[in-house]
Amino acid sequence: MNGQPVPQKTTTPMANVNPSGFWKRSKNFRVAMLYLFPSFLLFSVFVFYPMMKTVYLSFFLTDYEGFPSLFVGLENYAYIFQSESFRKSIIATFIFVLITVPFGVLLALFLALLANEKLKGIGFFRTIFASNMGMSVAASSVIWLFLFHPSIGAFNQFLATFHLPQVEWLLDPSWAIISVSITTIWMNTGFAFLIILGGLQNIDEYLYENANIEGAGYWYQLKRITLPMLSPTMFFIITVSLINAFQTFGQVDILTQGGPAESTNLIVYSIYREAFINYQFGPASAQSVVLFLCILVVTILQFKFGEKKVHYQ
Amino acid sequence: MKLRQTLSMWLLAMFILVLGACSNGDAKQEEGDAASKEETTEQTEETKEDGEVTEVVFWHAMGGDTQVTLEEIVEEFNKENPGIEVNPQYQGTYDESITKFRSVGGSKDAPTIVQTYEIGTKYMIDSGFVEPVQTFIDEDNYDISQLEENIINYYTVDDTMYSMPFNSSTPVLIYNKDAFAEVGLEADKPPRTFNEIKEAAEKLTKKDGENVERAGFSMLNNGWFFEQLVYTQGGYYVDQENGRSGEPTKATFNGEEGQRVFNWLNEMNEAGTYGNFGSNWDDIRAAFQAEKTAMYLDSSAGVRGIVDNAPFEVGVAYIPHPDEVDPQGVAIGGASLWMSSGIEKAEQEAAWEFMKYLQTPEVQAKWHVETGYFAINPTAYDEQIVQKEYEKYPQLKVTVNQLQDTTSTKATQGALISVFPESRKQVVTALEKLYEGEDPQAALDEAAKQTDRAIEVAERSNK
Numbered sequence: 119m120n121g122q123p124v125p126q127k128t129t130t131p132m133a134n135v136n137p138s139g140f141w142k143r144s145k146n147f148r149v150a151m152l153y154l155f156p157s158f159l160l161f162s163v164f165v166f167y168p169m170m171k172t173v174y175l176s177f178f179l180t181d182y183e184g185f186p187s188l189f190v191g192l193e194n195y196a197y198i199f200q201s202e203s204f205r206k207s208i209i210a211t212f213i214f215v216l217i218t219v220p221f222g223v224l225l226a227l228f229l230a231l232l233a234n235e236k237l238k239g240i241g242f243f244r245t246i247f248a249s250n251m252g253m254s255v256a257a258s259s260v261i262w263l264f265l266f267h268p269s270i271g272a273f274n275q276f277l278a279t280f281h282l283p284q285v286e287w288l289l290d291p292s293w294a295i296i297s298v299s300i301t302t303i304w305m306n307t308g309f310a311f312l313i314i315l316g317g318l319q320n321i322d323e324y325l326y327e328n329a330n331i332e333g334a335g336y337w338y339q340l341k342r343i344t345l346p347m348l349s350p351t352m353f354f355i356i357t358v359s360l361i362n363a364f365q366t367f368g369q370v371d372i373l374t375q376g377g378p379a380e381s382t383n384l385i386v387y388s389i390y391r392e393a394f395i396n397y398q399f400g401p402a403s404a405q406s407v408v409l410f411l412c413i414l415v416v417t418i419l420q421f422k423f424g425e426k427k428v429h430y431q
Numbered sequence: 432m433k434l435r436q437t438l439s440m441w442l443l444a445m446f447i448l449v450l451g452a453c454s455n456g457d458a459k460q461e462e463g464d465a466a467s468k469e470e471t472t473e474q475t476e477e478t479k480e481d482g483e484v485t486e487v488v489f490w491h492a493m494g495g496d497t498q499v500t501l502e503e504i505v506e507e508f509n510k511e512n513p514g515i516e517v518n519p520q521y522q523g524t525y526d527e528s529i530t531k532f533r534s535v536g537g538s539k540d541a542p543t544i545v546q547t548y549e550i551g552t553k554y555m556i557d558s559g560f561v562e563p564v565q566t567f568i569d570e571d572n573y574d575i576s577q578l579e580e581n582i583i584n585y586y587t588v589d590d591t592m593y594s595m596p597f598n599s600s601t602p603v604l605i606y607n608k609d610a611f612a613e614v615g616l617e618a619d620k621p622p623r624t625f626n627e628i629k630e631a632a633e634k635l636t637k638k639d640g641e642n643v644e645r646a647g648f649s650m651l652n653n654g655w656f657f658e659q660l661v662y663t664q665g666g667y668y669v670d671q672e673n674g675r676s677g678e679p680t681k682a683t684f685n686g687e688e689g690q691r692v693f694n695w696l697n698e699m700n701e702a703g704t705y706g707n708f709g710s711n712w713d714d715i716r717a718a719f720q721a722e723k724t725a726m727y728l729d730s731s732a733g734v735r736g737i738v739d740n741a742p743f744e745v746g747v748a749y750i751p752h753p754d755e756v757d758p759q760g761v762a763i764g765g766a767s768l769w770m771s772s773g774i775e776k777a778e779q780e781a782a783w784e785f786m787k788y789l790q791t792p793e794v795q796a797k798w799h800v801e802t803g804y805f806a807i808n809p810t811a812y813d814e815q816i817v818q819k820e821y822e823k824y825p826q827l828k829v830t831v832n833q834l835q836d837t838t839s840t841k842a843t844q845g846a847l848i849s850v851f852p853e854s855r856k857q858v859v860t861a862l863e864k865l866y867e868g869e870d871p872q873a874a875l876d877e878a879a880k881q882t883d884r885a886i887e888v889a890e891r892s893n894k
Contacts, residue, residue, distance in 0.1 A: 179892035182558050182849075184533065188892045203881075268708050269723040284642050289709050291867055377652070377710060379863040394530050396853040398888065 169410075176403035184399055194404035204405065206380050207388040210295060214384055215363040217299040218306070223356055225303060226310030231344075233311070234318040244315065251308035255368035262301040263288075263373055288374050291381035298382050301369050306362065310355050317351030318344070346429040353428045357420055364413050385409050485781040487517045488542040492528045492766065493598070494521065500801045508788050515781040525551070525766065526852065536560030541771040543782045546597060548766045549585065550851035553674065555769055556593055557849050557893070562772040565591045567783040578790065578807050581837050584844050585763040588675075594767035595786045598804040600732040601761040601834050602659045604751060608744035610635055610645070610725040621748035623758075625695045628726070628751050632704040635725035646706025648699055649727040651715045652862050654855030655764055656728050657684070657692060658846070664688040664756045668846035669886075675841045679848050680886060684858070685872075685879035691753045693861075693871035700866055707866045710859055730764065731830035732803040738824055747826035749833045760837025762845035765804060803827065805834060850885040857881040 176194055178186035198204040233244045250258065265272045266287035274284050287297045321344065329339050345352075367386045370376060376383035376391060383391075385405065393402035493501050498521060505519045522528035525548040535541045537560040547555055555561050568575055575583060575592065582596045608618040614634045622631045632647025650656050658668055666688025669679035699705035706724040708715040716733065718724050720741050728750060729737065738745045752758040768789075770782055788794060795806035796814035806812055812831065821828050837843050848854065861878035865871055 179888060181893045182533070182554065183536070187894075267717065268714060269718040269721045286707070289707055291863075375710065377859065377863050379867050379869075380860055391856070395526065395856060396850070396885065397533070398885075400892075 172403045172406050174403075175399050176401075176407050178400050180397070180399040182397070184397065186400070190400065194401045195408075198401055198404050198408070203380055203383070204388065207383045207385050210381060210383060211364065211385045213295055214299055214302075214366065214382075215360065217296070218302045218363045218366075219356065219359045221299075222303040222306050222359055223310055223352070226307050226314050226355070227352075229307065229311050230314035230318055231340075233315055248308045248312045248315075250305060251312060253305070255305065256372060258305050259301060259369045259372035262297075262304075262369075266297055266373070289378055291379045294374050294378055294382050298366075298369055298373055301373065302363070302366060305369065306359060310359065313355050314348070314351055317348045320351075321347040349428045350430060353424055356424070357417065360416060360420065361413055364409065364416075385412075483514055484516050485514060485777050487515060487544060487778060487782045487785055489517050489519045489544045489546075489782075489785070490522045490528055490532065490542040491519055491546040492522060492525045492548075493546070494524075497598075497802050500798065504789070504794055504797065507794075508785055511788075512784065515784060517781075517785050529554070532560070533558075536771070537773055539774070541774065543771055543774060543778050544785070545769050545771065546766050547594070547769055549764055549845065550855065552586065552588070552593070552767070553847040553849045553851065556588060560772060561593065562770045562779060563591050563593045564595050564768075564770055564783070564786065565593070567770075567779075567786075568592060571783070571787075573787065577810065579805065579809050579834070581760075581834055581839055581843070582763050582805065582807055584839050586767055588847065594769045595789070596763075596767045596807045597765075597789060598732070598798075598802070599763045599765040599807065600730045600804055601764060601830060602656055602728050602750050603731050603734065603830050603833065604726060604748040605719065605729050605734065605737060606726040606746045606748065607719070607722065607741075608746045610722070610743070611746070618744070618746060621746055622726075623749065623751060624754040625691070625751055626754050629695070629699055629702075629704070632699055632726065633702065636704040638703070643703060643706065645722055646724040647704035647726065649706040649708055649715060649718065649724040650696070651712060651728065652707070652710035652859050653712075654858035655730075657689070657858050657862070659750060659761055659764075660692045660752075661688045662762045662842045662845065663750060663752050663758050663760060664691065665759050665840060665842045667842060669848050669882075672841040673844065674847035675844055678890070679846075680883075680890075682854065682879040682882040682886070684882075685875040689875055690872060691756075693865060693875050695753070696862070697865055697871045705866075731805070731833075732765070734826055734830060735803040735824060738826055745826060747829040749829070749836075759840055760843050761833060762843050763834075800827075803830075805831065809835075848882075848886065850882070850889050853885045854878075854882040857885075 175186060177189060177191060179188040179190055179194075181187040229247045233240060233247055268274065268286060268289055271287070273287060277284055285293060288294050325343050325347070326339060329343060334342070365386050366384050367390065370382055370384050370387045371390070374382045376387050386409070389402050389405045389409070392398050392405060396402075489505070491498075491501060502519055505517050509516055520542070522531055525546075528545065529547055529551050532541070532545050532547070536558055541560065567573070578596070579599075582599050583592070585599075586592060586594050586596050604621060606621055611618040611621075611631075616631055616634060622628045628648055635645065635647040636643065637645040661668060661684055666684070666686065667673040668682070668684045670681045670683050671677035671679045673679075696705065700707075706718065706727075708718045708724070712730075712733070715724075715727055716729070716737060719727055719729075719737065722743070734747055749758070750761060768786055770779055770786075789798075790808050792806075792808050792811040792814055795808045795811035796817045798804060799806040799811060800816055800820040806817070811817060857878040861874040864874040864877075
């Protein structure tokens with residue numbers, strides 16, 4: 119499902135083509151197919167087949183055993199587009215994406231720039247910043263659940279010591295989406311940090327040396343060297359974060375179960391609810407198809423406009 | 432050169448990502464599978480050794496301390512019955528367990544016994560994956576009348592007992608006696624009606640400026656409590672007399688009875704005397720123990736834990752009812768045990784033995800005092816361990832009395848609909864909207880509308 123944004127520039131050498139026979143001319147193609155075969159096989163079983171099946175199911179209603187029993191055409195699509203709950207879910211998802219992706223990536227960039235400095239003991243900080251990568255979604259959500267606890271949570275206790283008004287972190291619909299976003303940003307920072315740090319380390323030293331000789335300041339170097347050289351990495355991490363944000367599930371399930379008043383009912387959670395609580399695989403599949411199209415459009419847009427700003431050396 | 436390096440770094444990162452994602456999801460599953468496989472092989476070996484042990488796979492949803500008690504009971508049974516080996520397997524929450532059962536129901540892989548929550552009753556009957564326990568009651572001339580009448584009523588559909596009740600609970604009002612004394616309320620005379628609760632809540636609420644330090648009254652955002660407050664007024668959740676006399680077609684919980692409940696909650700919420708602690712059982716219990724709320728509705732199964740952990744005197748009372756209505760009592764919550772169809776007869780009979788064993792007074796007495804669930808067999812209440820426990824926890828007695836005071840009607844028998852889990856979710860959403868200031872009637876109507884649609888879809892697709 120994840121579109122993998124590896125910007126490949128095909129450089130197949132077509133020099134030694136012998137025009138005499140089709141068999142010989144297609145040699146490259148056949149070799150390519152041979153190499154691609156294993157991944158095609160795996161993709162077919164684990165990606166293409168389930169995708170096709172999802173599209174198929176979206177035209178049906180299912181019985182108690184989950185088998186498609188009644189063909190309803192586009193009714194499931196008509197239903198979800200009329201349903202207020204689905205519209206809320208789409209809006210919540212976009213709000214969530216707009217909060218988590220920019221803040222998450224900027225935070226990771228900031229930490230990576232700090233950790234890229236050559237200081238004594240910086241390895242310790244690099245480890246710490248990347249350490250939450252090792253935590254599962256479930257474990258970190260439970261920790262945050264305690265922090266957000268309405269009566270005995272650390273955040274509210276903290277506010278209480280300074281006589282500040284209590285915040286209903288997960289119970290107030292407008293706060294809940296922010297709380298889930300904070301949790302998500304925290305959880306994703308480790309991975310983004312590591313990738314960006316890798317990108318920073320990959321920038322050639324001599325560029326900075328030259329700049330130093332020329333007398334360029336830190337901010338100038340950051341703007342003219344670091345960020346342009348980092349752009350492929352940033353492009354990658356933004357794309358992956360976007361896709362991840364659209365597919366968020368675990369933290370919602372543990373923190374809010376889509377509530378209060380459906381304010382955090384992100385689309386994947388809504389699909390889960392439809393399929394595994396309501397046992398309606400038809401409407402659930404229709405939602406999945408819509409999600410797939412959303413991600414597809416966003417990814418294409420990003421490649422079309424975002425990639426122009428990417429500087430490949 | 433640079434490009435290739437960056438590329439390979441990405442690929443590596445993607446690889447780690449994919450690997451991480453896979454292992455996250457599957458590791459637990461595999462662990463579980465491996466463990467259960469081990470168990471199964473162990474048991475098959477045993478079977479081969481003496482040739483006549485029947486294995487009964489028992490899926491349950493009892494976690495925590497309750498699981499420990501349940502496993503002790505099973506162990507005792509296995510010791511007493513050398514020919515039968517009951518193998519209890521924890522399958523997660525009720526929702527998870529029923530989802531898993533859906534995928535194996537009716538096949539050879541189905542467990543012999545599966546524990547399902549009360550609101551799954553209708554689904555289980557309609558699924559065709561189960562053998563009514565009535566079959567065995569008739570074959571065995573088992574005397575069902577020895578069991579608690581109000582519990583039996585819930586699980587009897589069209590004069591057929593489909594499943595064996597096992598862990599039953601009802602809602603109760605739990606309150607902080609010290610707080611009552613502090614504001615001059617009589618601690619031994621808990622409020623009974625909606626208005627009494629409202630007035631008491633007003634007195635009990637403590638505010639520090641805008642901050643509510645202690646709310647007067649709270650209720651978990653769970654459809655179960657709403658259902659109970661409707662039933663106690665004699666109201667129906669769905670038409671066809673709560674789905675008890677025919678296939679229900681429409682939700683009726685947005686009628687007069689439901690409106691009274693929503694209006695009552697709304698008035699307290701607007702007055703700032705209502706505390707909303709979300710939909711998690713542990714959260715509201717923690718709130719009560721931390722004295723963030725003075726009264727709340729809980730399950731009778733939670734009473735013992737609360738009394739043990741609260742740093743103040745805890746009172747337990749019947750659930751409230753509107754002033755103008757005579758209370759009819761409560762419907763059963765909890766779960767019952769279902770027998771799979773399509774498995775070997777010998778296995779079913781072994782499972783039946785186990786079910787009968789669970790209903791004996793001794794087992795029920797242990798179950799009752801250690802978990803707080805009711806004794807399905809009321810003679811268990813005369814057992815000595817129960818009597819001794821009541822001296823220590825007189826509050827437990829209130830829960831039993833409330834159940835025995837219940838008038839059995841189609842309302843207090845509880846509703847039967849196959850899409851109950853979905854409908855309950857809708858009611859939770861309606862409650863959450865209500866607390867955010869939406870009009871009570873509008874919120875309730877929306878939940879009813881969604882329930883109607885769910886009923887209609889289920890009806891169309893399961894012809």
